Amino acid sequence: MIKYPTGQSPKTNKGAKVPRSLSSANRGMNLEEDINISNQYYIDKGIALINKRPTPINVVKVDYSRGAKIQNAYFEKQSTTDYNGVYRGKYLDFEAKSTKLRTSFPFSNITSHQIVHLKRVIKHGGIAFFIIRFEAFEETYLLDASFIIAAFEKGGRKSITYDSVKTDGRLINKGFIPRLFYLDIVDLLYF
């Protein structure tokens, strides 16, 4: 159940503390993994309860003679977002995306269903945001969903510039565990 490495404190590991600059947080781990590890840390520490929604799969054929082995199925597009949960009594909902680009974050991987979903989250009093990683700079930002919604609905340009993300979003501090201190930014922006 505990999915992050434990026993890394100097006490139990006889001083073998991993320096931050060499930790795995800086070795290009993928964003989903970083968030999952951070979420598990937040859950185990009793800080928040945020989970990844499973990828929806359209199951076509199941062989029940072999312990319900799925023999034919297809991935479906997520019509909501990847993550949601509860933090300090509030409903939290977000999508996480990486880009290799240096000047902008493209909307190509965001669906209009997700935009509609995030608008509804805001309408019902929830907290909605994006976590956006610019891989080239090893920078990860938390950006309130309203900025992406506005840019998405304006049409025309199908992306948001790196500079806008830098200006309107907040840089998330990296660590060993959690990998991303993203709730620090949530505290700052929403509480």
Next chain:
Amino acid sequence: MIKYPTGQSPKTNKGAKVPRSLSSANRGMNLEEDINISNQYYIDKGIALINKRPTPINVVKVDYSRGAKIQNAYFEKQSTTDYNGVYRGKYLDFEAKSTKLRTSFPFSNITSHQIVHLKRVIKHGGIAFFIIRFEAFEETYLLDASFIIAAFEKGGRKSITYDSVKTDGRLINKGFIPRLFYLDIVDLLYF
């Protein structure tokens, strides 16, 4: 996207209003379907944003030469609950179960992971409950999760009696659309 039947009002259907006693709500539809239709209604009416989490599937083999066809996969147990979302600014989380039994609701389909999950929901200020259907009586109850958690953790008896559910829970009114007016009970118990 709209998954419930529409245009059933007398005005658009020339008086062909479906009497409640003959409507599909009373013809033994399954609970999951009833909740999904109710949730879609609540979403479309802007009342709440509650979704079913997809069933987690462990994908073993994918054939990418055939448009990402999944050729080998297995269903995984849900470690959280089936439904969550936001309503009137609050985080909502629940599990829905049916039983054919007449005297009790057995815990056989509830995992200890789900109990842990629901305790966390409550701890973080969310609303946690069960929707329990007794198929024999065509009755569906909303029961605050704390009752199930307490009974589950007491050990011994691996069920909760029908009488307890009747006493501690609230009967959910049925309709055509939504099939289950379960948010009426949420209003009553939590707001």
